[in-house]
Amino acid sequence: MGVEICVEGLTKSFGHQVIWQDVSLTLPAGEVSVMLGPSGTGKSVFLKTLVGLLKPERGSIRIAGTDITRLREHDLYEIRKLFGVLFQDGALFGSMNLYDNIAFPLREHTRKPESGIRRIVLEKMDMVGLIGAEEKLPGEISGGMRKRAGLARALVLDPEIILFDEPDSGLDPVRVAYLNQLIVDLNAQIDATFLIVTHDIASARQVPDNIGLLFRRELVLFGPREQLLTSDQPVVRQFLNGRMQGPIGMAEEKDAAQVEQELAGLDDTAGAVVTPRLLPSPGIVRPPRWESIAEREGAHA
Numbered sequence: 001m002g003v004e005i006c007v008e009g010l011t012k013s014f015g016h017q018v019i020w021q022d023v024s025l026t027l028p029a030g031e032v033s034v035m036l037g038p039s040g041t042g043k044s045v046f047l048k049t050l051v052g053l054l055k056p057e058r059g060s061i062r063i064a065g066t067d068i069t070r071l072r073e074h075d076l077y078e079i080r081k082l083f084g085v086l087f088q089d090g091a092l093f094g095s096m097n098l099y100d101n102i103a104f105p106l107r108e109h110t111r112k113p114e115s116g117i118r119r120i121v122l123e124k125m126d127m128v129g130l131i132g133a134e135e136k137l138p139g140e141i142s143g144g145m146r147k148r149a150g151l152a153r154a155l156v157l158d159p160e161i162i163l164f165d166e167p168d169s170g171l172d173p174v175r176v177a178y179l180n181q182l183i184v185d186l187n188a189q190i191d192a193t194f195l196i197v198t199h200d201i202a203s204a205r206q207v208p209d210n211i212g213l214l215f216r217r218e219l220v221l222f223g224p225r226e227q228l229l230t231s232d233q234p235v236v237r238q239f240l241n242g243r244m245q246g247p248i249g250m251a252e253e254k255d256a257a258q259v260e261q262e263l264a265g266l267d268d269t270a271g272a273v274v275t276p277r278l279l280p281s282p283g284i285v286r287p288p289r290w291e292s293i294a295e296r297e298g299a300h301a
């Protein structure tokens with residue numbers, strides 16, 4: 001059913017460079033959340049901190065009741081088994097075919113016989129639409145297929161939480177649409193807690209239950225999708241509308257007077273629409289939470 005992740009007062013720095021500070025949010029069990037933010041605001045660092053690959057200076061991350069920031073390496077290893085991670089490029093081993101890549105975590109972390117491994121690998125390959133591609137090498141397939149292979153590998157240990165680092169990067173809009181549908185379908189099927197880092201606003205609008213935005217070392221907002229999509233905060237509107245006018249600059253932070261001048265005369269509520277939610281494909285049995293989602297969607301229709 002997925003587990004809740006409760007982050008409180010989290011701060012991460014490298015030397016004197018504060019990446020973000022005092023970040024607090026709850027990723028509800030079984031729900032899909034998206035984290036947005038301009039480049040370099042520390043979204044990938046956030047994902048790595050959640051899996052315990054990076055240590056925060058302050059704050060807590062409670063997963064299934066345990067604060068993982070206080071765990072020793074051995075106990076962290078156990079907690080990490082709750083996670084599946086889809087890295088940007090799929091992070092596949094180039095010399096192994098897809099079957100062996102996807103079987104890898106099972107061979108490393110379990111003592112299952114090859115017959116059991118085969119059943120699981122083929123089941124996950126089927127879930128992501130890769131049946132028939134078992135013998136292919138990562139270099140022989142498209143970027144979209146590599147992402148799906150990375151996803152199948154993230155699924156083999158039946159994770160409670162799946163982290164996606166820019167799953168749509170480098171894909172054409174049609175492949176992104178297929179991948180989004182796959183993410184929504186998988187979430188309905190396995191009911192794990194999903195966190196997706198993305199720059200793709202169209203995906204952020206229609207896939208998640210919740211959206212957060214990191215900016216200037218802070219979590220500006222985190223909450224139900226509708227809350228962010230209809231927010232009138234200038235940084236949120238600028239990001240969602242992908243425009244230059246607003247607090248987000250090219251590299252340097254803009255000063256307040258310049259931002260005020262840019263925003264004067266702009267209709268800052270433009271585009272504050274709640275796009276319909278992407279639903280699981282027909283035939284997929286939806287977990288009970290979809291009833292309340294359908295109600296919420298109805299209220300916004």
Ligand SMILES: Nc1ncnc2c1ncn2[C@@H]1O[C@H](COP(=O)(O)OP(=O)(O)OP(=O)(O)O)[C@@H](O)[C@H]1O
Binds near residue numbers: 037041
């Ligand atoms: N291991 C590290 N040591 C020092 N600095 C790091 C390390 N990892 C990340 N950083 C710095 O942390 C900042 C945030 O990086 P991160 O990759 O998390 O940003 P991001 O929001 O994911 O960016 P993008 O959207 O471009 O992928 C960057 O300035 C980066 O240089």
